[in-house]
Amino acid sequence: MPWDRNQMAARAAQELEDGMYVNLGIGIPTLVANYVGDKDITLQSENGMLGMGPFPFEGEEDPDLINAGKQTITELARTAYFDSATSFAMIRGGKIAAAILGAMEVDEKGDLANWMIPGKLVKGMGGAMDLVAGVGRVIVVMDHTNKHGDSKVLKECTLPLTGKGVVDRIITNLGVLDVVEGGLKIVELADGVSEDEMRAATEATIVN
Amino acid sequence: MKKIYANAAEALDGVLTDGMLIAAGGFGLCGIPELLLEAIKDSGAQDLTFASNNAGVDDFGIGILLQTKQVKKMISSYVGENAEFMRQYLSGELELEFNPQGTLAERMRAGGAGIPGFYTKTGVGTVIAEGKEHKDFNGETYIMEEGIFADLAIVKAWKADDTGNLIFRKTARNFNVPAATCGKICIAEVEEIVPRGSLDPDAIHLPGIYVHRIIQGDHEKRIEQRTTRKKEDA
Numbered sequence: 412m413p414w415d416r417n418q419m420a421a422r423a424a425q426e427l428e429d430g431m432y433v434n435l436g437i438g439i440p441t442l443v444a445n446y447v448g449d450k451d452i453t454l455q456s457e458n459g460m461l462g463m464g465p466f467p468f469e470g471e472e473d474p475d476l477i478n479a480g481k482q483t484i485t486e487l488a489r490t491a492y493f494d495s496a497t498s499f500a501m502i503r504g505g506k507i508a509a510a511i512l513g514a515m516e517v518d519e520k521g522d523l524a525n526w527m528i529p530g531k532l533v534k535g536m537g538g539a540m541d542l543v544a545g546v547g548r549v550i551v552v553m554d555h556t557n558k559h560g561d562s563k564v565l566k567e568c569t570l571p572l573t574g575k576g577v578v579d580r581i582i583t584n585l586g587v588l589d590v591v592e593g594g595l596k597i598v599e600l601a602d603g604v605s606e607d608e609m610r611a612a613t614e615a616t617i618v619n
Numbered sequence: 620m621k622k623i624y625a626n627a628a629e630a631l632d633g634v635l636t637d638g639m640l641i642a643a644g645g646f647g648l649c650g651i652p653e654l655l656l657e658a659i660k661d662s663g664a665q666d667l668t669f670a671s672n673n674a675g676v677d678d679f680g681i682g683i684l685l686q687t688k689q690v691k692k693m694i695s696s697y698v699g700e701n702a703e704f705m706r707q708y709l710s711g712e713l714e715l716e717f718n719p720q721g722t723l724a725e726r727m728r729a730g731g732a733g734i735p736g737f738y739t740k741t742g743v744g745t746v747i748a749e750g751k752e753h754k755d756f757n758g759e760t761y762i763m764e765e766g767i768f769a770d771l772a773i774v775k776a777w778k779a780d781d782t783g784n785l786i787f788r789k790t791a792r793n794f795n796v797p798a799a800t801c802g803k804i805c806i807a808e809v810e811e812i813v814p815r816g817s818l819d820p821d822a823i824h825l826p827g828i829y830v831h832r833i834i835q836g837d838h839e840k841r842i843e844q845r846t847t848r849k850k851e852d853a
């Protein structure tokens with residue numbers, strides 16, 4: 412059985428180490444926060460907050476306290492607030508250890524596309540380009556194939572890029588791949604997924 | 620040095636003109652200068668360019684100026700929540716310049732700090748880099764981005780004293796600080812103007828040197844994505 416959304420998030424949470432400052436993207440990456448366990452992780456929200464807490468209880472929402480997805484959230488004892496220039500200074504300056512992001516396409520050179528489909532409504536890149544260019548490690552979490560069954564792990568991205576050569580590790584419903592010299596290396600297979608299934612669903616060059 | 624004005628319309632009087640470049644604070648609908656945007660709508664000022672991370676929603680924030688077609692161009696990182704915006708953009712009525720969010724924030728900060736250009740890795744190898752100067756430093760490629768020097772900055776803060784020292788609240792600080800600094804004139808709308816001496820000088824987020832006019836007013840502070848959890852889940 413391939414991993415479901417929660418299992419992918421749980422696997423991504425294993426990438427995080429005690430003491431890390433981390434930025435989680437929208438979608439499956441947001442679920443990663445549920446699986447950090449006892450590890451001391453500080454979440455950054457790029458609209459200007461370190462130490463992001465869970466959603467508020469009903470009736471306790473504060474319009475001045477939202478995350479980068481514009482959802483109401485809460486603060487923690489460790490929380491610090493700052494302005495957007497400072498927020499992206501710490502991102503661009505390499506102070507954030509890792510970003511866990513969703514993707515539309517990833518390729519074997521570590522190129523990432525996750526902000527725009529030409530001809531469709533263009534919403535904008537938000538902070539994604541800054542994050543992938545600046546943080547220490549970029550981990551992509553996404554389904555291995557799209558809804559038509561086509562591979563999203565490609566030889567070369569076809570969509571406009573968010574960043575070039577920026578992805579370090581790809582976690583999908585089929586397993587874990589690393590971007591290495593010459594292509595992608597299978598690091599781990601999801602329970603019950605065979606290497607043949609992983610290879611068949613991957614357009615990118617697999618080096619092992 | 621009288622900085623306090625009676626209301627948003629009076630604060631804009633004499634500084635708002637057609638065709639201006641306006642830097643606006645806020646992220647989504649959080650910390651947006653909602654009173655000043657409403658007054659800009661009422662003024663009828665035309666052909667405005669806004670440097671603002673987002674474009675509001677259809678009936679709140681910059682969205683209200685799109686309804687009245689007072690905006691010529693947006694410089695933003697994300698405009699996803701606004702149907703009228705998309706309609707005008709796709710029909711060619713509205714210009715749009717996408718900036719990565721951190722690049723937009725730094726362009727404002729740089730403009731406010733007298734820095735006309737800077738190099739960043741953000742966007743290298745993407746459409747954002749097209750037509751921009753590339754330069755290598757220590758074996759890595761960067762692109763040059765330009766500082767934003769706005770004609771007017773409009774921001775929202777929590778508290779001000781009468782000298783314009785500002786304090787923001789939680790994540791409503793966001794773009795308000797860099798936007799305020801890059802305006803030739805900055806107008807701040809606040810929830811409360813407090814007497815001089817009642818703000819802790821060590822806790823000022825934006826010194827009054829950047830703030831030229833201040834108004835106090837009631838804010839709707841609309842929530843865009845009300846997300847909660849149930850007590851029993853905790």
